Amino acid sequence: MVYAFIIHSIDTNFQQQQHQLLQPQQPIVYLSQFYTAEGNNKDFIKRQNSIIEKVNKDYSFKFQCENTKPDEKQFPDWAFSYSQRNNVNFVDIRGENSSKEGIFRIIPNKHINNLKNSDNLNDPSIYVTTSKYCIWKKILGVCFTIICEDDENRLLASNFLTLFSNVIVDVFKTTITKTINPMDILPRSEELLLLLNSYLPNGQLLFISNQFSKQIKTNIQQLSQS
DSSP: OEEEEEEEEEOTTTTHHHHHTTOOOOOOEEEEOOOSTTSSSTTHHHHHHHHHHHHHHHHHHHHHHHHHHTTTTTTTHHHHHHHHHTTTOOOOTTTTTTTTTTEEEEETTTTTTOOOOOOOOGGGGGEEEEEOOOOOEEEETEEEEEEEEEEEOOOHHHHHHHHHHHHHHHHHHHOOSOOOOOOHHHTTTTHHHHHHHHGGGGGGOOOOHHHHHHHHHHHHHHHHHO
């Protein structure tokens, strides 16, 4: 089962700001939905922000690694890969989206009571009681993040992020403009929530065919017009 789904802003300089002791820019949360009693308890905001911060750290680390030239003596293979990125015949083993998607595991911390009394409240591990997987993708200029249980189909969860972003563009392109500006879509949280509840009902991942997806979009359009 899906534990939570969040659409939020993402910052490429998050890691650098922390190292320079600067106050990181607060992320914008466009949509946040938790599907369990634990996820919606009194620590909801802290849990949500800690997950977003962890995603930002993961993305920032990948982005910095991908865009910082490595030392040729210490990391010759990495340096060669970096120097060949603009070569059309070179195939990077990391793939084209190495800094645009990621996955990490959140393991509950056994010393939760001690940690909650300390200043380190930004670790999502202190806000969960069972292990979770967090899968994120940078799409449409923002981050789509899904947190699911250990036994969930993680490939299906990852595919859902791409599917849902495509659905958002497809549904709103006729009501806004043919050239989609994500910032025109994402603040429309009520309409996004309607879409989310249709494609991820009660946090249940579905195997959705193209025909079924079209039927869902037709139903949503009829609901919007009624």
